[in-house]
Amino acid sequence: MVEAGDARSVTAALIVIGDEVLSGRTKDKNIGHVAERLTDVGIDLREVRVVADVEEDIVAAVNALRARFDYVFTTGGIGPTHDDITADAIAKAFGVSIDVDPRARAMLLEYIAEKDLNEARLRMARIPAGASLVVNEVSKAPGFRIGNVIVMAGVPRIMQSMLEAVLPELRKGRPMLSRTILAEAKEGDIAAPLRKIAETYPNAIIGSYPFRDEVDGRYKTNLVVRAREPETLAAAGDAVARMVEDNAGG
Amino acid sequence: MVEAGDARSVTAALIVIGDEVLSGRTKDKNIGHVAERLTDVGIDLREVRVVADVEEDIVAAVNALRARFDYVFTTGGIGPTHDDITADAIAKAFGVSIDVDPRARAMLLEYIAEKDLNEARLRMARIPAGASLVVNEVSKAPGFRIGNVIVMAGVPRIMQSMLEAVLPELRKGRPMLSRTILAEAKEGDIAAPLRKIAETYPNAIIGSYPFRDEVDGRYKTNLVVRAREPETLAAAGDAVARMVEDNAGG
Numbered sequence: 001m002v003e004a005g006d007a008r009s010v011t012a013a014l015i016v017i018g019d020e021v022l023s024g025r026t027k028d029k030n031i032g033h034v035a036e037r038l039t040d041v042g043i044d045l046r047e048v049r050v051v052a053d054v055e056e057d058i059v060a061a062v063n064a065l066r067a068r069f070d071y072v073f074t075t076g077g078i079g080p081t082h083d084d085i086t087a088d089a090i091a092k093a094f095g096v097s098i099d100v101d102p103r104a105r106a107m108l109l110e111y112i113a114e115k116d117l118n119e120a121r122l123r124m125a126r127i128p129a130g131a132s133l134v135v136n137e138v139s140k141a142p143g144f145r146i147g148n149v150i151v152m153a154g155v156p157r158i159m160q161s162m163l164e165a166v167l168p169e170l171r172k173g174r175p176m177l178s179r180t181i182l183a184e185a186k187e188g189d190i191a192a193p194l195r196k197i198a199e200t201y202p203n204a205i206i207g208s209y210p211f212r213d214e215v216d217g218r219y220k221t222n223l224v225v226r227a228r229e230p231e232t233l234a235a236a237g238d239a240v241a242r243m244v245e246d247n248a249g250g
Numbered sequence: 251m252v253e254a255g256d257a258r259s260v261t262a263a264l265i266v267i268g269d270e271v272l273s274g275r276t277k278d279k280n281i282g283h284v285a286e287r288l289t290d291v292g293i294d295l296r297e298v299r300v301v302a303d304v305e306e307d308i309v310a311a312v313n314a315l316r317a318r319f320d321y322v323f324t325t326g327g328i329g330p331t332h333d334d335i336t337a338d339a340i341a342k343a344f345g346v347s348i349d350v351d352p353r354a355r356a357m358l359l360e361y362i363a364e365k366d367l368n369e370a371r372l373r374m375a376r377i378p379a380g381a382s383l384v385v386n387e388v389s390k391a392p393g394f395r396i397g398n399v400i401v402m403a404g405v406p407r408i409m410q411s412m413l414e415a416v417l418p419e420l421r422k423g424r425p426m427l428s429r430t431i432l433a434e435a436k437e438g439d440i441a442a443p444l445r446k447i448a449e450t451y452p453n454a455i456i457g458s459y460p461f462r463d464e465v466d467g468r469y470k471t472n473l474v475v476r477a478r479e480p481e482t483l484a485a486a487g488d489a490v491a492r493m494v495e496d497n498a499g500g
Contacts, residue, residue, distance in 0.1 A: 021298075023286075023289050025428070031300065039274050079458070080441045118439075195332040
């Protein structure tokens with residue numbers, strides 16, 4: 001276990017649950033948001049999986065990833081319809097029972113009149129035994145957390161609300177710092193000196209992202225230097241900036 | 251093995267390789283495109299993984315997925331810089347050697363003058379032994395195919411060109427047909443009759459996707475019916491459409 005303030009990194013995986021993403025009908029917006037927010041707070045997102053609305057696929061992904069990472073987040077499949085099977089799959093993955101949770105039912109009643117709380121909507125209050133609830137400021141039906149697994153909605157606005165609700169409870173590492181340096185060069189022209197810098201600063205992670213500038217039509221490269229220690233970031237970043245200047249002048 | 255025209259489905263997985271997606275710096279655009287195109291041609295995308303630029307993570311994902319699915323596509327990590335390690339990781343996953351491939355080198359020379367073909371750029375011609383090349387109409391540096399694994403660039407325009415180049419070679423199943431029916435109802439109000447329809451038509455896959463209409467501010471639901479047989483799609487789709495009408499009238 002990593003304690004708060006520990007220099008070791010805190011890791012996470014994300015499981016996006018939904019046939020609609022795999023069919024291309026829905027373009028996922030949750031991966032980018034979760035990635036950005038976890039990076040901000042000092043949790044390293046190490047893997048993402050998108051799986052279908054198939055119980056055994058969800059169970060397999062949850063069990064594989066919760067053993068490997070400090071936290072596993074899931075999005076999708078916790079609504080009222082027959083294709084919403086995430087809560088049951090999570091209960092199965094943990095080998096616990098699942099039933100309507102009185103706390104979750106009370107939350108639903110803040111938003112839904114008792115006469116409208118039909119059997120389908122009550123499914124949204126089914127929570128695996130032993131889970132704590134994650135509040136949903138948007139439409140009340142809660143997410144939940146069991147062990148190191150955090151189960152959130154798929155609708156981006158609701159997912160974002162749940163993520164903000166749960167983040168303060170989680171352990172964090174030192175946030176990864178980053179600096180981006182634009183090189184007005186094709187990446188193949190700066191790859192050799194860039195590799196040398198990467199070898200000189202093994203504690204920095206240096207990424208190279210080529211793109212075509214829409215304005216002048218020229219190929220350029222964003223060089224992204226990342227490190228946990230400000231000194232490492234400064235040293236490696238300065239080395240990259242000098243290399244880019246030398247290349248432009250040469 | 252599934253032969254062309256076989257009624258069985260043809261399956262695929264996608265591995266997106268790149269720290270920049272996991273850090274949130276780059277918002278992935280390849281998952282949605284690959285999902286849509288594979289669905290169009292009759293290949294079922296069953297799982298997506300996003301992994302870091304770490305050799306053992308890439309090797310593990312490739313070997314896990316190539317054993318389970320008919321095809322595995324990868325995007326990212328085949329450029330000229332030190333962080334481009336996909337080709338070497340694939341060679342390792344297959345246990346084969348890797349070196350500069352004369353066919354790939356010739357392709358690079360269509361786009362890059364011989365004097366500019368430095369050591370870094372030549373890395374883009376490193377191809378695992380036994381692989382066939384996947385042409386790149388945009389910038390010539392090829393992708394490749396080894397066994398059932400197809401390795402593509404990460405830049406969306408180049409990835410798309412490679413995907414179109416390789417699709418004609420692949421086996422396909424019967425494309426999944428789909429029909430979307432808009433319900434002017436919250437999904438919790440139609441969940442019970444929808445479940446009944448889903449149980450009546452086990453060969454159809456029925457998804458329910460709630461959203462808030464930006465125009466009138468009301469919650470509505472897209473119901474998506476999918477099936478491989480036109481008759482199943484028509485029957486289940488008509489049942490859903492009737493249910494939606496009855497609900498609106500009731």
